Amino acid sequence: MSPVTSHPARARAHLNATDLRLSRGGRPVLTGVDLTVSPGDRLGVVGENGRGKTTLLHVLAGRLAPDSGTVHRAGTLGVADQEIPIGGDRTVGDLIDVELSQVRAVLRAFESATLALAEERPGAEHAYADALRAAESIDAWDADRRVEISLAALGAVTDRARPLADLSVGQRYRIRLACLLGAGHDLLLLDEPTNHLDAGGLDHLTTRLRDHPGGVVLVSHDRALLSDVVTAMLDLDPTCDGRPRAYGGGYEGYREGRRAERERWETAYRDQRLERQRLAQDLSAAQNRLSTGWRPEKGTGKHTRATRAPALVRAVHRRQEALEAHVVDVPEPPLRFRMPRLDAPPGVTLLRADDITVRGRLETPRSVHLRAGDRLVVTGPNGSGKSTLLSVLAGTVAPDSGTVQAKRGVRVRLLSQESPPPSRQRAFEVYEAALDGLVASGELDETGSAGLGKLGLLPSGAAHRPVTELSIGQRRRLDLAVLLAARPQVVLLDEPTNHLSMTLVEELTQELAVTGAAVVLATHDRQLLRDTASWPRLRL
Incomplete structure (x- = not known):
């Protein structure tokens, strides 16, 4: 990660990725991903299951190296995964301390700088000013209170002595999410943050994300959250050229753009298939004419029919070459769910x-x-x-x-x-x-x-x-x-x-x-x- 400056979060948060590519087991997962997130941007990332949305977050967070491409980050980073390891006898308080570790480090640095200033050490004034700006940029003194507010709003466990092993997956996730919302990170990377939230929690999350001064990358299938929060969308589903697409105009801009993209895709696929079918029919007709030309009826027009053979051969070759050159390179439309017929005895x-x-x-x-x-x-x-x-x-x-x-x-x-x-x-x-x-x-x-x-x-x-x-x-x-x-x-x-x-x-x-x-x-x-x-x- 790039060194963190002392600028306010709104000015320093920045995330840029260029031409990210990554394969696993020989299978492409990310193909040519480009994105930029600046202060105030909230980027929604969507795509069919298995398209690499979670993998993309891991690459953006620096946890996973891409095969090619670059990622540049500026500012502090908070990441909410879908799954949280429990680990031994850790408690709710332990998880909160881990998630607020950056805040704790900033406050320790400020305390050290304050002590150095009181003792009039050389250079103490400059170190104190830097430590003060760093603490003020994330409002570090208020972080625990913000976490408590989010814990209550998300319906999370507030007893810091509770063992994590005693909590459900949803309860553990809500604790981590509350910490991230309260920590004051410049950049937030969130993976399906609504999965374990009730109506009150969803309202709180929506408000906090809309008010977040830094940048947000949000992987979600929650259509209401995307509609209420995002400023732009990145769709990892392949298009006609095989690359992901970025859409401005929030969720509605994405829906309109994706609909137009899908119509062009289906039209191109249909046209290519129809053209290939026409070329195959032309080749079949030419082969039939060639076959007839080589086997004229006995006694009538034999010389005339035979002289047509070279032209027919050339016609067959031309149509064969045209058919072989015509490759249907537009991928088939994605799967469509078909639920089987489910019948039940009526009236009982x-x-x-x-x-x-x-x-x-x-x-x-x-x-x-x-x-x-x-x-x-x-x-x-x-x-x-x-x-x-x-x-x-x-x-x-x-x-x-x-x-x-x-x-x-x-x-x-x-x-x-x-x-x-x-x-x-x-x-x-x-x-x-x-x-x-x-x-x-x-x-x-x-x-x-x-x-x-x-x-x-x-x-x-x-x-x-x-x-x-x-x-x-x-x-x-x-x-x-x-x-x-x-x-x-x-x-x-x-x-x-x-x-x-x-x-x-x-x-x-x-x-x-x-x-x-x-x-x-x-x-x-x-x-x-x-x-x-x-x-x-x-x-x-």
Whole structure:
């Protein structure tokens, strides 16, 4: 990282990347990425799962070296990863101290400079002035108070003695995010910061990012956050020339630009395919004429037909060369999600839960009755019991009081917030093992579910890689595929937009609106709540 100057954050924050390229296992991950972030800029980074968004943040942070290209940074840097290692017996206070280490260092330097000034050491006045400017530039004295405010606003644990191992993934993430928002960093690199936030936390994050005087790089699939916060967008999905695209005008500018780009892409692809098809037809016709010219009917026009042969041969060669020279170099349009038909017996209750409670997690009795085609959105702040309610409906958690009854033979499936630990099995093997288990148990016959490729969730390359090598978003797509393999009649989705691309979320939302299965989803996603505004609500 470049040396940090003593200028205020608004003036010194700067991040520039030029022609970044990086491959892993022979597979290109980043291809020709260019970006610039200056004070006041908030750059949104989007792209399908597995396109290298998290990898890009690691390169920008200096944690990962690109194969080629350059990165220049100026100012202090705060990074929020999707995953946080726990590490031994570390506590909440330990995590806060780590995240505020730069602030602590600035304050120690100021204290040393103050002592040197009091003792009238040589050069103390200059050192004191520098230390004072550094502390004032990040308002270091107020950092702990800002962290406390963000901890409360994000619904994070404030007890600094609590062991991190006792906390959920979401709780640990909210603590780190609160620290980053309070530390006064010049540059913030945030990876899916909304995944574990409720409505109040989302409002607080939105406000803090909009007010941040430095630069922000924001990897997110949260359409509402992008719309409210970003000033520009970088789309890592490939285009006609294979390079990422930058769009000005915030989220709306991106949507309009991307739509026009996609239309040009599809038109070019269609035109090239049609031209290749025409050339192939011309070659076939020329070959037919050549064949006829070499085999004239006996006794009539033999000399005349034979003299046409050289011209026909040349015509065939020209068309062959034209066909070979015409390469369809525009990539095929990206995958489109296709949800299988999910039917359920009409007119009967598929699943009912009456007055259920779970001690310490769902204290107020709740009841849910589901029939074919029913829709329900479960809302409420973090800790209100949304995930617990869905787990009880799925049969993975037993209620302490109340009853849960499912119609005999009804298939109920839950998409949890977090993926199971990844295995070394390839993705398609995980999917096929799930199918084999369903067939063996008698839940499905051998023709009861579609193959993984037909769902449009994972490209062939990702489907044939070990799950450990997939991105978090790709593992989430595999989880969804395994759920759909069971052809469930009751679909339970816990924060279904976590880690999924915006395109897939929109396609999934459209499919959920028309499926014959009963659907229950728990979400804080503001755009998804808007898209399902007509669904009944259960607020916990």
